[in-house]
Amino acid sequence: MEEFKDDINKKPLSWKEYLVVASLLFGLFFGAGNLIFPIHLGQLSGANWGMATFGFLVTAVLLPLLAVLAISASHAKGVYDIGKPLGPKFALIFMVLIHLTLGPLFATPRTASISFSVGLAPVLPQKYVKISLLIFSAIFFILAFIIAYKQSTILSSIGKVLNPLFLILLFSVFLLAAHSPMGAAKNQSATSAYQAMPFFNGFLQGYNTMDALAGLAFGYTIVSAVNQLGKTSAKSNAKVTARAGVIATSAIGVIYIGLIWLGATTLNHFKIAPEGGTTFNQIVTYYLGDVGHALLATLVTLTCLTTAVGLIAAFAQDFHRSFKKISYHAWLAIMTFVSFITANFGLDTIIAWSTPMLMFLYPIAMVLIILSISGTLFDHDPVVYYWGVGLTLIPAIFDMLASFPPAISQQGWALALKSIQYRFLPFSDIGMDWVIPTVLGLAIGFAVHFYHKVKLQDA
Template sequence: MEELHDLNSKPLSLKDYLVVSSLLFGLFFGAGNLIFPIHLGQLAGGHWTTAALGFLVTAVVLPLLSVLAVSVTRSEGVYDIGKPLGPTFALVFMVLIHATIGPLFGTPRTASVPFSVGIQPLLPTDWAQWGLLAFSALFFGAAFLLSYRESNIMASVGKVLNPLFLLLLFSVFLLAFVSPMAKAGQQTATSEYQSAGFFNGFLQGYNTMDALAGLAFGVTIVTAVRQLGKTTPKSNASVTAKAGVIATTMIGVIYAVLIWLGATTLGHFKISADGGVAFNQLVTYYLGNVGHALLATLLTVTCLTTAIGLVAAFAQDFHKHFSKVSYHAWLGFMCVASFLTANFGLDTLITWSTPVLMFLYPFTITLILLSIFSPLFKRDSVVYGFVVAFTLVPAFFDMMVSFPPVVSQSALGKTVATFQNYLPFANLGMDWIVPAVIGLVLGLTVHFLRPVMEKSASKVEN
């Protein structure tokens, strides 16, 4: 068998790693990554450090693990992560992930957040709907053009838009550190965060959708690293993992500061309806009317970087599995669909995305962990099957009780809530953990006992 060699046999420079890390940072850090940590800080108040630890697990550690899962399994997308459970499951899982972070919730949010927080306050009330229509059309038009050529993604995101975003963001941080609104540790926390700050912070991290996005961005990341000449699976995976550590560490620091900032705003403002309003208040407090322009620019830049990654990953994955439709056609579909969904508004998107995330995240977490440790059990589909099967029911329960009242308070919703109460940790939204562990134990038991049983059966036959 012919040995594979990289097109570039030389070790990558620090600059190369920083460029890939910048790409990863830009793909991960988008709309929700700004507004949800600030809102979490307001909810947690003086308990912001405990809530931050829980948030960092799902919003930083899990995305890093998703990148490592792609590296360990040498995958190129969501489909490969679910493949041990068969092509049908892998395809369904891929479609659900891309639909969630794509045209249904995640990608439309990249346009609706910068508009509702940065642009809408500057417009007359009567202009809001038309303003969103025009802004979202221009936004997704730009995303389409910047991702039209796959080779331009790294240049557009990693080298140009990202540094601009960081410059704008850290200017706000500097002002807040020099003159904080209040002492974060002295602010009153809501009742939920006084008793279960860590777990509520953990669940808030779902809203960033970054663990889902990490799997979906796999194909984009792998393609970008190949452009640096690291074309063999082993070296490509190594570069991806190292760059992932750099990028997610940087994101974690920013999250911690944003959560702290959210807690300090309680010294001057009440808890806002969402983090977008809180961020608007924060920037306006320090910069006045100029803050609105800065905020609009900052949000638009960071959300555009994420939108580029999302639409490109969607088009690449769907073209790979539905090849009769071209990459550019899938790209156009994604941008048009996201534009249409964005015009339902930010509040609607957040309300209906929460139950879907409560359903998908348990599967995503288990599949990421199984992928990372898969060499220990040779990626045996039996282990995967037991874990996913035992996770299905509690994940469905979590989804049903998280829907708006029209669903959660229906007869079916109330019945589900009754059964859910019998599961451990249901009150924390973590009722899937014990069933998943039971499935893992059973799956590993079958995996390790099967060779022994087959060997014994073979002796009996002989």
């Protein structure tokens, strides 16, 4: 993005222009995948759904908005630039890890597996589920590849119709549930984790949306859109992005609150499912019958296909930019094929194996977001980044190892490391052991920066 000291457009933006940016932000952050985690959170938290919601909104709504503001405030063009103060090697590794998480390892395969689990899996005999997922995901990703290969805008055009239909269906369910709830959320029992620490467990559950990572990876799209409206100075760009972001994230927050409450009301009728896709299908079928299920399956599949096209195209573009010897179309093919393979492990497995990566990346992303927004206070001095991120890395690695599925986390060496973690890092039991090292690292980094600054002034 070309940088300007002043705005090309001096006039204030109209509400319509703000809504255009807000709708772009909404589309960036809200997909079918964002339905399943709040509903699951509601089932897990039961009567404590209010405090769990508060924690969830911090990482699933506030943090993604801050991620986009970080891109705007630091003039970054993506994840690489956000990590660049720590050196090109760190920036490249961080970018690759985020794109692999949003790309072929977790988020992109999840688009197919969510579509399948919501649409087809509930009506299939168990013995046909695996082969059906194989066929469904093959068709799904072939279509996604063809559309992305031709760089067709057909899905974005369809999306203008799909998204309103999807929201109408969702709010219809909300109204029916408010009029005739399955049960009183305040009377439902919470799982043991949510009886003790509902806020912090909701906070960690928000990682699963991956929206803070998406904000870093695709936030430049929003910044560019604001730039095209003539708000080209850093201050104005950030101001417009913030205002539009508040509109978009407020809407998403309202939807999340409704979904979490809805999940908590289901416990009189349905058992806690391993993931929210099954529960969402049960809710829609309960209120709208088979017609509702068919409509939901269609809308979720098309919405997820739109998301998949965007993700594989963004992955291919960014990786071609960083690794130019491989063409855009070759990266597109690699991304699509690996996503297809991963999708066939099933939604439960994808979620289980994505958790360790998110436990590792989110604390680091949070520190980089804070430092990018506040960078002018310390002249983006790398020493602050080194101390802040450096001390965050240690607990992040411990949290990653502890949250792996039993095949890794129950190994002798992993249990020995977990014992060290619980002994020396406070709040390890709730996955928040990075907080004290991070605050300490930032404090040391700022102290060193200002010490050097004062020393230079006195020289």
